[in-house]
Amino acid sequence: MTEISVSQAISASPGHVWSLISDVTRMGEWSPETTSCAWTKGATGPATGAKFAGNNENGKKKWSTVCTVSACEPGRSFVFDVNVGPIKVARWSYAIEAGDGDACTITETWTDRRGWLVTKMGKPLSGVDDRSEHNRAGMVTTLANLASAAEQS
Secondary structure, eight states: OOEEEEEEEESSOHHHHHHHHTOGGGHHHHOSSEEEEEEETTOOSOOTTOEEEEEEEETTEEEEEEEEEEEEETTTEEEEEEEETTEEEEEEEEEEEEOSSSOEEEEEEEEEOOOHHHHHTHHHHHSOSOHHHHHHHHHHHHHHHHHHHHHHO
């Protein structure tokens, strides 16, 4: 199972950063691949067990996912599992560590949960041949965008 982590220092409080990253309706503002997310199944915000739909795009390829929040600790962590139908795809986690003063470091981790067949179908379905490197680059962009937003608000 592949796992990749990227960290970013942010000049904002852990609580503020957590409120941004756990508001999945704003994920399209940070991520270069996720275009939008919306809470579903009666969920209205982050909570363990809450579900949301994610819409993604890479070039001409578009796909949707169903996500379930698996850990949710305000100011500290936000974790969700991604599925396409019954197929496990990934786990995304965000761990926030307080720094000095009103600052923190956020670490985004992607855990690949795809089986061999879905991995092999990655390029035809999403246009991405090397999902690990593609996600690493996307994570750097996502966290830079998040930091910029957090530091300006």
